[in-house]
Amino acid sequence: xxxxxxxxxxxxxxxxxxxxxxxxxxxxxxxxxxxxxxxxxxxxxxxxxxxxxxxxxxxxxxxxxxxxxxxxxxxxxxxxxxxxxxxxxxxxxxxxxxxxxxxxxxxx
Amino acid sequence: xxxxxxxxxxxxxxxxxxxxxxxxxxxxxxxxxxxxxxxxxxxxxxxxxxxxxxxxxxxxxxxxxxxxxxxxxxxxxxxxxxxxxxxxxxxxxxxxxxxxxxxxxxxx
DNA sequence: CTATTATGTAGCTCTTAGAGCTATAGAAAT
DNA sequence: ATTTCTATAGCTCTAAGAGCTACATAATAG
Numbered sequence: 001x002x003x004x005x006x007x008x009x010x011x012x013x014x015x016x017x018x019x020x021x022x023x024x025x026x027x028x029x030x031x032x033x034x035x036x037x038x039x040x041x042x043x044x045x046x047x048x049x050x051x052x053x054x055x056x057x058x059x060x061x062x063x064x065x066x067x068x069x070x071x072x073x074x075x076x077x078x079x080x081x082x083x084x085x086x087x088x089x090x091x092x093x094x095x096x097x098x099x100x101x102x103x104x105x106x107x108x
Numbered sequence: 109x110x111x112x113x114x115x116x117x118x119x120x121x122x123x124x125x126x127x128x129x130x131x132x133x134x135x136x137x138x139x140x141x142x143x144x145x146x147x148x149x150x151x152x153x154x155x156x157x158x159x160x161x162x163x164x165x166x167x168x169x170x171x172x173x174x175x176x177x178x179x180x181x182x183x184x185x186x187x188x189x190x191x192x193x194x195x196x197x198x199x200x201x202x203x204x205x206x207x208x209x210x211x212x213x214x215x216x
Numbered sequence: 217c218t219a220t221t222a223t224g225t226a227g228c229t230c231t232t233a234g235a236g237c238t239a240t241a242g243a244a245a246t
Numbered sequence: 247a248t249t250t251c252t253a254t255a256g257c258t259c260t261a262a263g264a265g266c267t268a269c270a271t272a273a274t275a276g
Contacts, residue, residue: 042177042178042216043216045180063222063223063224064223064224065222065223065224069150070150071199071202072153072198072199072201072202073198073199073262073263073264074263074264074265075223075224076225076263076264076265076266077262077263077264079224079225079226080225080262080263082224083224083225083226085226086261086262086263087261087262088199088262089234089235089261089262090180090181090199090200090233090234090235090262091179091180091181091196091198091199091200091202091203091233091234092198092199092262092263093180094179094180094199094203094215095199095202095203098215106214107202107206108150108151171251171252171253172252172253173251173252173253181233181234181235182234182235182236183252183253184234184235184236184237184254185233185234185235187252187253187254187255188233188234188254190253191253191254191255193255194232194233194234195232195233196233196234197232197233197263197264198233198262198263198264199262199263200233200234
């Protein structure tokens with residue numbers, strides 16, 4: 001691997017994590033390795049444009065209020081994201097990335 | 109079902125959602141029903157105490173920096189949560205609830 | 217047709233989470 | 247002995263999100 005993979009296959013990642021933390025548990029992998037493994041496994045969180053956010057929500061066939069409840073934000077926030085008045089970042093951006101990658105069911 | 113279930117089985121929820129939105133797609137379920145179904149399905153997001161957050165992270169066997177990267181927040185934020193200096197809410201609380209219910213792999 | 221209900225936008229104010237930084241001390245590993 | 251990572255601590259500051267009211271539209275019900 002050179003830099004970071006584009007679309008990390010979360011299933012594979014999950015399985016790898018299971019495996020490696022198992023190895024860690026029985027002492028075959030030290031903490032340092034485990035740490036860097038964890039960091040290595042993290043998916044990149046990309047920022048989303050207003051249009052992408054709206055498209056994402058529409059793909060999931062839900063209204064702004066419902067979408068907002070999934071993400072545990074107020075409906076106003078979603079509206080503002082979609083109109084470019086506010087830019088989601090940090091935890092909210094992470095959730096949006098999760099929904100994009102795995103669908104709303106992943107965060108139900 | 110009376111009010112809201114304590115530990116909603118996300119697998120079942122996901123399957124139900126699949127089914128119902130399928131019914132919606134072919135016209136057997138109207139939008140109104142679909143809407144209330146969606147809202148009904150949402151899991152309750154509980155607030156977590158500093159101790160619970162720390163216990164959660166330790167259960168997942170990761171350091172504050174690594175935990176923070178999973179949630180897409182700075183390491184300082186996690187430290188402050190665990191010492192009660194800041195209280196996570198909204199999207200960050202949602203993520204913490206996700207981790208508690210499904211483990212770190214669910215948000216990888 | 218009218219009444220109702222839900223959506224999405226708009227315009228506000230306000231709190232505070234989280235960003236971003238530096239510095240420190242202890243533990244752990246080399 | 248020294249590097250490396252962790253966790254605290256103490257700051258400042260930006261802006262996300264909360265929380266509210268009001269309004270236009272569209273769809274639905276009655």
